[in-house]
Amino acid sequence: MARKIFFTPGPSALYFTVEEHLKQAVxxxxxxxxxxxxxxxxxxxxxxxNLKSLINIPEDYHVFFLSSATEIWERQIxxxxxxxxxxxxxxxxxxxxxxxxxxxGKQAFKAESKFGSIPEVNTAAIPNDTExxxxxxxxxxxxxxxxxxxxxxxRESHPDAIIAIDGVSAFPVIDIDFTKIDSAYFSVQKCFGxxxxxxxxxxxxxxxxxxxxxxxxxxxxxxxxxxxxLLKNGSKFQTTYTINVLNIFLLMKVTTDMxxxxxxxxxxxxxxxxxxxxxxxxxxxxxxxFVADEKLRSKTVVVANTTTASxxxxxxxxxxxxxxxxxxxxxxxxxxxxxxxxTHSKELIELLTDTINSIRL
Amino acid sequence: MARKIFFTPGPSALYFTVEEHLKQAVxxxxxxxxxxxxxxxxxxxxxxxNLKSLINIPEDYHVFFLSSATEIWERQIxxxxxxxxxxxxxxxxxxxxxxxxxxxGKQAFKAESKFGSIPEVNTAAIPNDTExxxxxxxxxxxxxxxxxxxxxxxRESHPDAIIAIDGVSAFPVIDIDFTKIDSAYFSVQKCFGxxxxxxxxxxxxxxxxxxxxxxxxxxxxxxxxxxxxLLKNGSKFQTTYTINVLNIFLLMKVTTDMxxxxxxxxxxxxxxxxxxxxxxxxxxxxxxxFVADEKLRSKTVVVANTTTASxxxxxxxxxxxxxxxxxxxxxxxxxxxxxxxxTHSKELIELLTDTINSIRL
Numbered sequence: 001m002a003r004k005i006f007f008t009p010g011p012s013a014l015y016f017t018v019e020e021h022l023k024q025a026v027x028x029x030x031x032x033x034x035x036x037x038x039x040x041x042x043x044x045x046x047x048x049x050n051l052k053s054l055i056n057i058p059e060d061y062h063v064f065f066l067s068s069a070t071e072i073w074e075r076q077i078x079x080x081x082x083x084x085x086x087x088x089x090x091x092x093x094x095x096x097x098x099x100x101x102x103x104x105g106k107q108a109f110k111a112e113s114k115f116g117s118i119p120e121v122n123t124a125a126i127p128n129d130t131e132x133x134x135x136x137x138x139x140x141x142x143x144x145x146x147x148x149x150x151x152x153x154x155r156e157s158h159p160d161a162i163i164a165i166d167g168v169s170a171f172p173v174i175d176i177d178f179t180k181i182d183s184a185y186f187s188v189q190k191c192f193g194x195x196x197x198x199x200x201x202x203x204x205x206x207x208x209x210x211x212x213x214x215x216x217x218x219x220x221x222x223x224x225x226x227x228x229x230l231l232k233n234g235s236k237f238q239t240t241y242t243i244n245v246l247n248i249f250l251l252m253k254v255t256t257d258m259x260x261x262x263x264x265x266x267x268x269x270x271x272x273x274x275x276x277x278x279x280x281x282x283x284x285x286x287x288x289x290f291v292a293d294e295k296l297r298s299k300t301v302v303v304a305n306t307t308t309a310s311x312x313x314x315x316x317x318x319x320x321x322x323x324x325x326x327x328x329x330x331x332x333x334x335x336x337x338x339x340x341x342x343t344h345s346k347e348l349i350e351l352l353t354d355t356i357n358s359i360r361l
Numbered sequence: 362m363a364r365k366i367f368f369t370p371g372p373s374a375l376y377f378t379v380e381e382h383l384k385q386a387v388x389x390x391x392x393x394x395x396x397x398x399x400x401x402x403x404x405x406x407x408x409x410x411n412l413k414s415l416i417n418i419p420e421d422y423h424v425f426f427l428s429s430a431t432e433i434w435e436r437q438i439x440x441x442x443x444x445x446x447x448x449x450x451x452x453x454x455x456x457x458x459x460x461x462x463x464x465x466g467k468q469a470f471k472a473e474s475k476f477g478s479i480p481e482v483n484t485a486a487i488p489n490d491t492e493x494x495x496x497x498x499x500x501x502x503x504x505x506x507x508x509x510x511x512x513x514x515x516r517e518s519h520p521d522a523i524i525a526i527d528g529v530s531a532f533p534v535i536d537i538d539f540t541k542i543d544s545a546y547f548s549v550q551k552c553f554g555x556x557x558x559x560x561x562x563x564x565x566x567x568x569x570x571x572x573x574x575x576x577x578x579x580x581x582x583x584x585x586x587x588x589x590x591l592l593k594n595g596s597k598f599q600t601t602y603t604i605n606v607l608n609i610f611l612l613m614k615v616t617t618d619m620x621x622x623x624x625x626x627x628x629x630x631x632x633x634x635x636x637x638x639x640x641x642x643x644x645x646x647x648x649x650x651f652v653a654d655e656k657l658r659s660k661t662v663v664v665a666n667t668t669t670a671s672x673x674x675x676x677x678x679x680x681x682x683x684x685x686x687x688x689x690x691x692x693x694x695x696x697x698x699x700x701x702x703x704t705h706s707k708e709l710i711e712l713l714t715d716t717i718n719s720i721r722l
Contacts, residue, residue: 003388003390004390006390006393006394008393008395010603011392011393011394011395011396011603011606012393013393014392014393018392019387022383022387026380026383027364029364029365029367031372031375031379031555031556031557032367032369032372032373032374032375033367033372034369034372034686035372035557067428067429067432067558067602068428068602068603068604069603070585070601070602070603071428071602073584074583074584074585099584100584100585103581103583103584104581104583104584105581187603189603194392195392195605195606195607196392196396196603196604196605196606196607197428197558197559197604197605197606197607197608198558220464220465220466222435222464222465223434223435223460223461223464223465224431224435224461240431241428241429241431241432242371242372242429242430242431242548242550242557243429243557243558244556244557244558244605244608245372245556245557245558246556246557246558247558247605325395
């Protein structure tokens with residue numbers, strides 16, 4: 001089959017250096033070494049240090065590797081919540097974390113908004129004894145970004161709660177002050193341009209202490225993915241199970257490449273690409289913005305309503321070698337979603353916007 | 362670094378065709394397609410069908426993909442046990458499943474033996490209301506195989522219990538009658554010769570019904586990895602989260618290669634290689650069998666006591682290009698463990714045994 005360029009919001013196009021790194025991985029027998037070997041631990045340590053530099057994670061925060069961001073939703077509830085959690089919900093993924101909390105028997109509350117917008121941040125509505133408060137920095141399903149200042153406001157009003165941040169399709173592009181949050185997580189198949197199969201969970205010592213207290217109070221905190229066990233292994237740069245070592249190696253390599261490029265350059269390019277894509281939607285007669293409020297529009301996942309069935313757009317673009325995403329859930333068939341991740345160069349986004357501008361559907 | 366041949370009992374040497382399949386995966390953009398796309402679903406379906414042919418899984422059993430065998434221990438307890446489980450324990454891994462059940466608050470019982478042997482199968486000692494009974498077909502930590510006839514005996518004495526089989530480092534080499542078991546699982550970095558990062562869970566409808574009943578009775582069966590959710594997605598050949606699609610693709614390819622070679626050939630070669638390795642231990646003046654009972658000796662993971670520190674063996678063999686495993690847990694430093702998986706050809710095992718025979722430590 002003819003190769004295409006993936007602009008789907010994850011999995012997406014591989015980071016442009018991954019193919020070379022895969023060859024190196026075969027040469028270095030990365031897929032054959034034991035996950036507790038010195039070689040694998042060195043990849044873990046290097047990848048974690050790179051991540052700390054790249055997105056400015058404080059030295060005393062811990063970086064753990066799990067199987068997916070989906071798993072990390074579950075592990076957060078297991079480890080960090082005895083009774084109450086509170087969730088800002090404005091899309092499929094932020095809602096799913098809330099549903100996980102309910103399925104696990106918690107008193108889960110939510111502030112909800114229509115998709116394409118965000119809920120009002122009313123700190124008075126959040127119970128004072130809420131143990132965890134969740135936000136998605138970037139809602140991949142709707143193309144909405146949550147302003148970090150509003151997150152910091154909630155941190156101030158609820159200093160005892162764990163602030164949990166979904167960084168999927170946000171990190172490393174969107175900047176956040178880690179000293180004002182406690183738990184953050186992402187999967188690698190979005191902005192990091194890696195094959196799927198790895199989730200990264202970043203926590204501070206407040207999270208460790210909370211899970212130890214939960215356990216000491218006689219509540220289950222799970223088995224191999226409990227925070228004390230993640231810490232026990234992670235402090236030796238080891239994982240809690242036989243993990244996807246290849247992906248940790250690739251994350252190490254790609255974060256090295258990103259550090260060499262410079263996070264400022266990546267973020268500046270992201271702004272430029274976002275402007276191009278938003279302008280394309282504004283100007284095109286058969287596309288319109290799904291996210292009405294300009295300042296909430298994501299730089300990494302851009303969503304446009306289509307006047308005709310979105311499959312027509314998807315097929316037309318596919319025939320020209322570009323793969324874009326469909327609308328999510330109820331919006332399937334009515335929208336296209338376009339990823340603008342670090343691997344998508346300015347030139348690639350220009351090519352895509354020029355192509356879309358030339359299409360009349 | 363110079364390339365070595367891995368005889369570690371998982372991760373181990375890649376199946377000899379994997380490097381070529383990786384190139385194909387890059388070409389086919391396997392790491393870029395969505396995990397719910399037709400392309401990814403076709404890999405799931407094909408891999409599951411291949412597995413059913415290869416190890417003779419009945420048509421009405423379900424094949425699900427998760428992150429690891431470790432995860433599947435946890436999911437089995439979550440989905441299949443309300444109160445009581447019973448575990449045959451004779452090594453690090455069979456014991457760990459028991460520990461998981463206890464951590465999750467179950468009344469877990471066990472029949473235990475010294476490492477290197479197996480517990481007596483006393484069906485009268487298993488409580489009649491035990492919901493799940495677990496066996497490891499092959500204990501990777503000790504090199505012990507559990508006779509399938511003893512498993513069938515327990516099935517007859519306890520027809521209402523779920524019989525759960527750890528097939529890690531056993532499948533596809535060791536044959537079992539799936540109609541006499543309910544749940545079986547393995548990870549792909551052992552006998553299938555794939556990179557780590559994928560667990561395969563095979564269940565029958567009794568397992569699905571048990572989890573539905575557990576849920577209907579008001580007990581939590583978890584979130585995205587509940588059996589009803591695995592079934593809902595799996596019946597469309599989709600996974601419950603953004604999974605390691607690359608590994609499903611590679612599993613499809615390698616099981617195709619194994620079917621072409623023929624499972625009978627693979628199993629016959631395994632017997633021959635096992636005989637070579639066991640004879641080497643019998644004959645060598647500074648090695649001795651860890652597993653006293655000849656009929657319990659594993660064909661895929663061979664364990665030898667060393668008279669000197671096992672690290673000397675590991676280093677000496679490494680200098681000659683062979684990587685073997687250390688003893689597990691308390692046996693670290695006292696044993697070597699050697700994998701004889703389908704990727705390890707007769708000629709390779711002959712080369713290894715000749716080399717070990719020539720070494721005097």
